[in-house]
Amino acid sequence: MSVxxxxxxxxxxxxSANIRKAxxxxxxxxxxxxxxxxxxxxxxxxxKSLTAFDNLRKICxxxxxxxxxxxxxxxxxxxxLAKGDQILAVPTLVRKLPVPMRKIxxxxxxxERVLVGLDLRPGG
Amino acid sequence: xxxxxxxxxxxxxTASIPKAPTGIQGLDEITQGGLPMGRxxxxxxxxxxxxxxxxxxxxxxxxxxxxxxxxxxxxEENAEELTKNVASLGFDLDDLSKKKxxxxxxxxxxxxxxxxxxxxxxxxxxIRLDHAIKSVGxxxxxxxxxxxxFSGLPDPDILRAELRRLFRWxxxxxxxxxxxxxxxxxxxxxxxxxxxxxxxxxxxxxxVTEQISTRRLRVVKYRGSLHGTNEYPFLIDETGFxxxxxxxxxxxxxxxxxxxxxxxPRLDAMLDGKGYYRGSSVLVSGTAGTxxxxxxxxxxxxxxRRGERCLYLASEExxxxxxxxxxxxxxxLAPWVQKGLLHFHVARPTYSGLEMQLVTVNKLIRExxxxxxxIDPITGLTNIGTEVxxxxxxxxxxxxxxxxNVTALCTSLTHRGHDLEQTEAAVTSLMDTWLLVRDIxxxxxxTRGLYVLKSRGMAHSNQIREFLITDHGIDLTDVYVGQGMVxxxxxRKVQELxxxxxxxxxKEEMERIKRExxxxxxxxxxxxxxxxxxxxxxxxELLAGxxxxxxxxKNLVADRSAIADMRKAxxxxxxxxxxxxxxxxx
Numbered sequence: 001m002s003v004x005x006x007x008x009x010x011x012x013x014x015x016s017a018n019i020r021k022a023x024x025x026x027x028x029x030x031x032x033x034x035x036x037x038x039x040x041x042x043x044x045x046x047x048k049s050l051t052a053f054d055n056l057r058k059i060c061x062x063x064x065x066x067x068x069x070x071x072x073x074x075x076x077x078x079x080x081l082a083k084g085d086q087i088l089a090v091p092t093l094v095r096k097l098p099v100p101m102r103k104i105x106x107x108x109x110x111x112e113r114v115l116v117g118l119d120l121r122p123g124g
Numbered sequence: 125x126x127x128x129x130x131x132x133x134x135x136x137x138t139a140s141i142p143k144a145p146t147g148i149q150g151l152d153e154i155t156q157g158g159l160p161m162g163r164x165x166x167x168x169x170x171x172x173x174x175x176x177x178x179x180x181x182x183x184x185x186x187x188x189x190x191x192x193x194x195x196x197x198x199x200e201e202n203a204e205e206l207t208k209n210v211a212s213l214g215f216d217l218d219d220l221s222k223k224k225x226x227x228x229x230x231x232x233x234x235x236x237x238x239x240x241x242x243x244x245x246x247x248x249x250x251i252r253l254d255h256a257i258k259s260v261g262x263x264x265x266x267x268x269x270x271x272x273x274f275s276g277l278p279d280p281d282i283l284r285a286e287l288r289r290l291f292r293w294x295x296x297x298x299x300x301x302x303x304x305x306x307x308x309x310x311x312x313x314x315x316x317x318x319x320x321x322x323x324x325x326x327x328x329x330x331x332v333t334e335q336i337s338t339r340r341l342r343v344v345k346y347r348g349s350l351h352g353t354n355e356y357p358f359l360i361d362e363t364g365f366x367x368x369x370x371x372x373x374x375x376x377x378x379x380x381x382x383x384x385x386x387x388x389p390r391l392d393a394m395l396d397g398k399g400y401y402r403g404s405s406v407l408v409s410g411t412a413g414t415x416x417x418x419x420x421x422x423x424x425x426x427x428x429r430r431g432e433r434c435l436y437l438a439s440e441e442x443x444x445x446x447x448x449x450x451x452x453x454x455x456x457l458a459p460w461v462q463k464g465l466l467h468f469h470v471a472r473p474t475y476s477g478l479e480m481q482l483v484t485v486n487k488l489i490r491e492x493x494x495x496x497x498x499i500d501p502i503t504g505l506t507n508i509g510t511e512v513x514x515x516x517x518x519x520x521x522x523x524x525x526x527x528x529n530v531t532a533l534c535t536s537l538t539h540r541g542h543d544l545e546q547t548e549a550a551v552t553s554l555m556d557t558w559l560l561v562r563d564i565x566x567x568x569x570x571t572r573g574l575y576v577l578k579s580r581g582m583a584h585s586n587q588i589r590e591f592l593i594t595d596h597g598i599d600l601t602d603v604y605v606g607q608g609m610v611x612x613x614x615x616r617k618v619q620e621l622x623x624x625x626x627x628x629x630x631k632e633e634m635e636r637i638k639r640e641x642x643x644x645x646x647x648x649x650x651x652x653x654x655x656x657x658x659x660x661x662x663x664x665e666l667l668a669g670x671x672x673x674x675x676x677x678k679n680l681v682a683d684r685s686a687i688a689d690m691r692k693a694x695x696x697x698x699x700x701x702x703x704x705x706x707x708x709x710x
Binding site: 041043046048051052055075076079080082083086087088089090091092093101102103104105106107108109110113114116117 | 229231232233237238239240241242243244245246247248249251252254255273276277
């Protein structure tokens with residue numbers, strides 16, 4: 001199931017369709033609420049990639065409902081994009097917004113650490 | 125398997141392993157052709173020893189000289205820094221990037237920005253590398269320094285597995301790659317990269333001995349190929365790397381019969397009438413101020429006059445000083461410098477290590493291609509390093525010069541009080557011709573004498589010549605030899621005068637004796653004549669007397685017979701009387 005879900009996401013154009021909104025309109029979002037701009041870099045549909053995507057979605061739904069957008073980038077298809085965000089490890093989750101940029105590597109199975117890494121929970 | 129390979133002949137081996145030439149001076153000679161093609165090579169060494177530069181030069185030369193584009197994956201410096209750094213060596217990375225000859229990918233990794241949340245691999249790195257390789261069609265890849273990953277990523281186990289995969293992947297790609305690694309404590313690299321990259325390992329070293337640093341390179345291993353195993357000194361200068369392959373220098377230099385005039389006719393005369401052999405090494409040793417440099421200046425001047433290029437390696441005087449000193453003995457070297465025939469390389473020996481000097485000289489010889497080289501003084505080099513090092517270095521230097529068929533004149537300063545013929549033993553056995561200039565102190569005067577101590581392969585003079593430095597150059601004159609003494613300078617002059625006087629006196633004496641003899645002879649002859657004339661007169665007188673007697677006798681007989689006839693006396697008694705008369709008359 002998750003495979004399908006992810007594939008579907010990736011084939012979607014990277015537009016606002018990807019943005020999941022929970023509450024409020026675009027105006028409110030910009031002022032009161034921060035939009036979390038997340039990029040997940042994967043290499044094909046490896047088990048690790050799929051696990052990471054599932055984990056990310058779960059965490060976002062739980063902690064950032066309506067305030068995040070996820071862009072999944074398949075480096076096998078767009079290898080030139082790896083250079084821009086300095087991607088080495090796969091999967092890598094990049095928090096583009098809010099600044100500062102954060103990088104989280106691994107399949108995001110350790111939720112605690114993901115939360116720390118995303119600054120959703122104070123470190124430790 | 126490797127043992128089997130070892131038993132194979134050299135040509136088979138080199139044929140069996142394809143190599144990618146580095147284009148780096150000397151390195152291809154040591155590795156007999158370059159790095160293993162299509163395989164990874166590990167270049168390790170401590171910080172600042174030139175790993176990045178070696179890797180970069182391999183890549184740039186590959187792209188420029190061998191038409192093999194390359195990828196530089198940098199972990200430590202970004203593209204801009206790299207471009208700047210290698211621009212100082214004359215490599216234009218921007219241009220090469222534009223021409224799609226080289227792709228630079230800077231990998232930035234910062235531990236503090238990374239949170240590990242589960243399983244991962246380094247597929248991202250592979251994808252980037254693959255993309256870069258495809259973008260320029262790379263045949264060569266450099267990864268500098270991949271160990272940065274160990275500090276950047278939290279899980280070393282994953283990293284190791286991924287590195288193993290990376291090197292396998294590189295091999296499968298068929299790219300010739302250079303991986304650099306920081307030297308570790310007791311291991312070649314800090315994180316044991318040598319476990320993964322096993323085909324060829326090159327170690328760079330930067331040692332400081334007595335405040336003088338020397339860079340060295342060693343091929344630790346090279347699977348399936350012969351390679352030089354020594355530590356080779358190398359140099360990084362404005363044209364990049366140059367490694368000095370010392371062992372490639374052998375004793376197979378050609379020996380010519382061609383001669384190089386010394387610039388001093390009298391010295392040529394001492395050396396079989398023709399001068400030094402071309403390509404031979406000449407040592408001029410002597411105490412301070414004996415005119416060693418002047419001898420060198422003569423050789424340089426003479427060679428330049430024939431249109432040959434000369435290299436003057438000076439470590440104690442500046443070029444201007446040597447030219448000025450040349451003028452003082454009537455030789456102007458300045459025009460040769462202007463014409464490009466004479467090149468001065470002036471550097472204090474302490475400026476760099478022994479090997480550096482060697483590499484520098486090697487480079488100069490390759491580039492300038494002189495036919496005569498002067499090392500003034502060779503002892504300047506011996507101040508740095510231990511005796512063993514110095515000897516090894518000089519051996520290499522001389523071999524190198526001989527191999528290039530360069531006639532080398534080395535001056536050597538011997539210190540007062542040392543045995544002139546002993547101290548240079550380390551060098552002298554290497555030299556073909558050895559001139560010894562020594563000062564002779566006698567009678568409150570210091571003069572110079574020159575001998576040919578040895579000169580291989582020619583009938584050289586065994587005489588001492590007095591060595592005069594005049595305003596028109598060096599002059600060699602005969603010394604005074606005789607009466608168990610060897611005299612030079614004023615003493616020689618005095619002695620010569622003395623001899624002249626003595627000779628004159630002797631001549632006079634001889635004349636006198638001759639005259640005396642003549643006189644004696646004359647006297648003798650006079651006496652003989654006198655006696656002869658005396659005899660003559662006596663003879664005449666006696667003969668006259670004799671005649672008279674005979675006449676008288678005749679008359680007497682006639683008278684007597686006449687009387688007898690008259691007296692008719694007894695004939696017998698008359699005969700008695702006649703006899704008596706005869707006796708009385710006498």
